[in-house]
Amino acid sequence: MKLNENYANLKESYLFAEVAQRASAYAERHPNAEIIKLGIGDVTLPICTAAVEAGKRAAEEMGRADSFRGYGPYEGYGFLREKIVDYYARRSVRLDLSEVFVSEGAKSDVSGILDLFDNSAEVLVPDPVYPVYVDSNVMDGRRISYVGGNEKNGFLPLPDKDTKADIIYLCSPNNPTGAAYDRDGLKAWVDKANELGAVILFDAAYEFFISDEKLPHSIYEIDGAEKCAVEICSLSKTAGFTGVRLGYMIIPKAIEGGKLNLMWLRRQSTKYNGASYIIQRMAEAVFTDEGMRQIKANVNVYKKNAALMSDTLKELGIPHTGGVNSPYIWLKCPGGDSWAFFDRLLNEAQIVGTPGAGFGENGEGYFRLTAFNTYENTSKAMQRLKNLKI
Numbered sequence: 597m598k599l600n601e602n603y604a605n606l607k608e609s610y611l612f613a614e615v616a617q618r619a620s621a622y623a624e625r626h627p628n629a630e631i632i633k634l635g636i637g638d639v640t641l642p643i644c645t646a647a648v649e650a651g652k653r654a655a656e657e658m659g660r661a662d663s664f665r666g667y668g669p670y671e672g673y674g675f676l677r678e679k680i681v682d683y684y685a686r687r688s689v690r691l692d693l694s695e696v697f698v699s700e701g702a703k704s705d706v707s708g709i710l711d712l713f714d715n716s717a718e719v720l721v722p723d724p725v726y727p728v729y730v731d732s733n734v735m736d737g738r739r740i741s742y743v744g745g746n747e748k749n750g751f752l753p754l755p756d757k758d759t760k761a762d763i764i765y766l767c768s769p770n771n772p773t774g775a776a777y778d779r780d781g782l783k784a785w786v787d788k789a790n791e792l793g794a795v796i797l798f799d800a801a802y803e804f805f806i807s808d809e810k811l812p813h814s815i816y817e818i819d820g821a822e823k824c825a826v827e828i829c830s831l832s833k834t835a836g837f838t839g840v841r842l843g844y845m846i847i848p849k850a851i852e853g854g855k856l857n858l859m860w861l862r863r864q865s866t867k868y869n870g871a872s873y874i875i876q877r878m879a880e881a882v883f884t885d886e887g888m889r890q891i892k893a894n895v896n897v898y899k900k901n902a903a904l905m906s907d908t909l910k911e912l913g914i915p916h917t918g919g920v921n922s923p924y925i926w927l928k929c930p931g932g933d934s935w936a937f938f939d940r941l942l943n944e945a946q947i948v949g950t951p952g953a954g955f956g957e958n959g960e961g962y963f964r965l966t967a968f969n970t971y972e973n974t975s976k977a978m979q980r981l982k983n984l985k986i
């Protein structure tokens with residue numbers, strides 16, 4: 597056999613294993629300690645009832661001969677894609693039904709879309725960012741360059757005259773920094789991509805957390821984005837679907853005269869047999885008025901946690917981004933070293949977070965906290981942080 601040697605170029609990801617190992621070693625040494633986990637990027641609240649009821653009805657349909665369904669359309673059922681088109685229309689973004697592709701999640705879309713690009717394409721990735729963008733390109737052997745997010749640019753790097761790329765990843769609101777681009781920031785990227793003839797892969801997985809009404813939720817709110825941007829979104833964090841699995845990708849027909857859109861349909865019809873009917877019905881229910889009301893209530897719980905964390909850090913004078921438009925808080929480690937700060941939080945406050953170094957070189961010296969725990973635990977953790985006197 598001839599193995600894909602590019603895999604040897606992947607960096608081992610020790611981050612979450614190391615976090616779990618240090619936390620469990622501490623718990624073993626201190627069996628009565630009440631450890632509060634603010635490290636995981638997974639939701640904790642249950643699926644909203646509108647989606648649960650829709651799932652039950654769909655499962656019943658599958659159990660009756662007159663309503664059973666087998667393989668569905670590769671691009672997703674029309675009933676769900678229409679709801680997604682309507683969802684975008686609320687922000688005055690007009691999409692054609694054929695531009696919407698349903699999938700089982702954003703992770704497989706942000707990596708799967710790479711099938712459509714040559715391995716010689718040059719990739720530009722913000723640093724720090726969701727590590728899947730880097731690893732999936734390393735697996736294909738593509739050349740990657742980085743654009744640095746830092747305290748000075750608010751972790752929202754912009755292109756400059758030397759920026760060169762064929763594929764540009766953007767994630768807004770960002771995981772892990774929680775920073776979200778405004779219209780001018782996204783416009784700078786859209787203009788640069790159109791100038792270079794590059795594609796933007798825009799990951800909007802956290803758009804539902806945006807509170808600031810001036811911020812764009814979709815890159816298509818920016819003129820010219822329909823010619824260069826693919827948008828990827830997910831119900832994972834929006835509707836608690838991390839274990840249910842449902843995402844969607846928008847590929848405008850204005851990109852390369854419709855070629856990219858057709859290539860993706862061709863790719864999906866070869867490598868994918870569609871998301872589950874039952875889950876697409878659950879997702880359809882999320883997009884109803886009642887479903888939206890219910891998921892907003894859940895997301896507001898996380899947003900309240902995030903606001904509390906941000907307020908606490910402000911009080912303590914610790915610089916940070918995120919918290920307002922995102923479930924993530926990205927803070928500057930007092931003392932500088934992110935693993936030393938991890939140990940201090942664990943040993944002295946029994947709080948588990950994530951050292952920033954795992955999200956890219958620019959992440960060193962920073963730390964990610966997430967808003968997915970309960971309000972009670974988040975408040976307790978923030979009180980402990982205040983008691984630490986950092």
Ligand code: PLP
Binds near residue numbers: 701704799831
């Ligand atoms: N994109 C970003 C930025 C994420 O943070 C995540 C998950 O944490 C994903 C995509 C994956 O989403 P999904 O659960 O839909 O695969």
